[in-house]
Amino acid sequence: MTKNTNTPEGYSVTQIALHWAVAVLVAAQYIFKDAISGAWEAIRAGEDYAFDPLILAHVVVGGLILAFVAWRLVLRLRRGAPLPPENEPAPLKALSHVAHWAFYAVLAAMSVTGLIAWFGDVTPAAQAHNVLKVVLLALVALHVLAVPFHRIVLKNNVMQRMIRPAH
Numbered sequence: 001m002t003k004n005t006n007t008p009e010g011y012s013v014t015q016i017a018l019h020w021a022v023a024v025l026v027a028a029q030y031i032f033k034d035a036i037s038g039a040w041e042a043i044r045a046g047e048d049y050a051f052d053p054l055i056l057a058h059v060v061v062g063g064l065i066l067a068f069v070a071w072r073l074v075l076r077l078r079r080g081a082p083l084p085p086e087n088e089p090a091p092l093k094a095l096s097h098v099a100h101w102a103f104y105a106v107l108a109a110m111s112v113t114g115l116i117a118w119f120g121d122v123t124p125a126a127q128a129h130n131v132l133k134v135v136l137l138a139l140v141a142l143h144v145l146a147v148p149f150h151r152i153v154l155k156n157n158v159m160q161r162m163i164r165p166a167h
Contacts, residue, residue, distance in 0.1 A: 007080050007081075007082065007083055008079060008080050008081070008082055008166050009082060009166040010082050010160075010161045010164065010165060010166030011081070011082065011161055011162065011165060011166060012075065012079060012165055012166065013165040014075060015072065015075050015076070015079070015165075016162055016163070016165055018068050018071060018072045018075070019072070019162055020162075021068055022065055022068050022069065022072070022107065025061050025064060025065050025068070026065065026107070026136070026140075028061060029058060029061055029062065029065070030133075030137075032054050032057065032058065033058065034054075035052040035054035035055045035058065036054070036055045036058040036059070036118075039052070039055050040117070040118075040126060043121070044123070058114075059114075059115070059118055062110070062111045062114045062115060063111065063115065065107060065110075065111050066107075066108060066111035066112065066115075069104055069107045069108050069111070070108070072104070073104055081100075082161055082166070084096055084097075084158075085150070085154065085156040085158055087154055087155070087156060088150075088154060088156075096146070099139060099142060099143065102135075102139055103139055103143075106132055106135050106136050106139060107136065109128070109132055110129060110132045110133065110136060113125045113126070113128045113129040113132065114126075114129045117129055146158075147159050
């Protein structure tokens with residue numbers, strides 16, 4: 001895989017579509033997690049549980065998130081990502097860089113630990129999955145709060161990069 005040494009002006013249509021697809025899928029995973037959580041608790045208690053399509057959906061969507069994260073990572077390594085806005089202070093640039101890479105790592109780790117827990121019946125993987133859930137929520141909160149911070153405090157429109165693709 002060759003890395004593109006050029007820094008793009010913005011994200012591509014595919015990068016933007018994958019970003020929003022992952023955002024929607026992650027939100028759905030949180031909203032509809034009760035079915036798989038209940039099934040996991042039943043399994044741990046040695047009880048049967050009734051089939052629920054939301055259980056299957058949670059597993060399939062977790063795998064899809066992993067595939068989309070891998071795709072995004074490949075695109076980022078090949079195409080690159082736009083530089084932070086010029087008026088962003090150096091510590092915030094560093095935090096942004098770390099947070100973006102943390103998203104890739106946490107999303108991938110959540111998917112993998114969830115799959116290992118479910119298909120391998122591995123309790124420590126389920127426990128890691130639950131810890132990562134909290135870490136992901138913190139990253140999402142930081143990410144969402146960065147939008148008004150950029151707009152109101154730094155007075156730039158960094159959000160446009162995830163709405164309007166670069167040509």
